[in-house]
Amino acid sequence: MKKIVILLFFCLSFVGSAQNEALFTKATTAYNEGDYEKAAEQYLKILENGEHSVAVYYNLGNTYYKMNKVAPSIYYYEKALLLNPNDTEIKSNLSYAQNMTLDAVEELPETGITKIYHKALALMSFDQWAYTAIICMFLFVLAYIAFYYMQYATQKRIAFISSLIALFLSICTAAMAYVQYADFNANQPAIVFSEEVSVKAEPNDRSSEAFKLHEGTKVNVLEELNNWKKVALADGKTGWLLNENIKLLKDF
Numbered sequence: 014m015k016k017i018v019i020l021l022f023f024c025l026s027f028v029g030s031a032q033n034e035a036l037f038t039k040a041t042t043a044y045n046e047g048d049y050e051k052a053a054e055q056y057l058k059i060l061e062n063g064e065h066s067v068a069v070y071y072n073l074g075n076t077y078y079k080m081n082k083v084a085p086s087i088y089y090y091e092k093a094l095l096l097n098p099n100d101t102e103i104k105s106n107l108s109y110a111q112n113m114t115l116d117a118v119e120e121l122p123e124t125g126i127t128k129i130y131h132k133a134l135a136l137m138s139f140d141q142w143a144y145t146a147i148i149c150m151f152l153f154v155l156a157y158i159a160f161y162y163m164q165y166a167t168q169k170r171i172a173f174i175s176s177l178i179a180l181f182l183s184i185c186t187a188a189m190a191y192v193q194y195a196d197f198n199a200n201q202p203a204i205v206f207s208e209e210v211s212v213k214a215e216p217n218d219r220s221s222e223a224f225k226l227h228e229g230t231k232v233n234v235l236e237e238l239n240n241w242k243k244v245a246l247a248d249g250k251t252g253w254l255l256n257e258n259i260k261l262l263k264d265f
């Protein structure tokens with residue numbers, strides 16, 4: 014019975030994969046023919062089937078950009094970047110889409126050391142840092158075994174130093190993976206989808222307006238109260254808006 018269930022699972026997985034590939038081909042064909050509405054519809058069906066990939070999100074970003082839909086375009090580019098944060102093509106197209114937004118939000122200035130730290134951290138995703146740590150630990154074990162079995166002093170010295178370097182790199186990369194994973198979980202980015210929204214000083218309609226935001230602007234959700242979310246901008250401004258005005262990026 015268990016073998017039948019496993020076989021059925023693999024058959025369903027194969028059918029689902031084939032269906033998504035067919036949808037992807039139809040969507041790409043529609044995009045190349047200029048039928049962007051149909052292309053978006055087919056790509057969205059892939060997401061409804063539970064398939065989340067850089068290619069689908071990136072192509073959806075391109076599709077909505079062609080339709081001059083600012084918020085969806087930025088939203089799907091940003092989702093693609095979450096899965097592949099170092100892709101220069103996604104970053105380039107995202108910058109084009111961001112040029113269509115009305116809000117000019119300047120990031121808070123960073124010190125030189127902070128900039129270097131963030132650039133180093135962004136070289137890889139947290140899972141890539143973790144894989145690197147595992148590889149370095151494997152190299153440490155190999156070098157240590159080599160040190161144990163080698164006969165000559167020079168060879169032992171080289172193996173010992175190599176093992177220490179590999180161990181040091183393993184510890185550093187594991188720390189980078191942990192820090193980036195913690196940062197990833199701490200941040201809840203979202204994109205404003207309303208054409209214009211009044212951000213309130215407090216989570217109620219009677220509160221005074223802190224500032225306005227427009228579609229496509231990226232915010233970070235700090236906390237939630239009932240159907241209100243407190244958001245922060247890159248320039249440090251904070252305020253409250255209703256849930257319906259934004260879409261969270263980490264919803265997969």
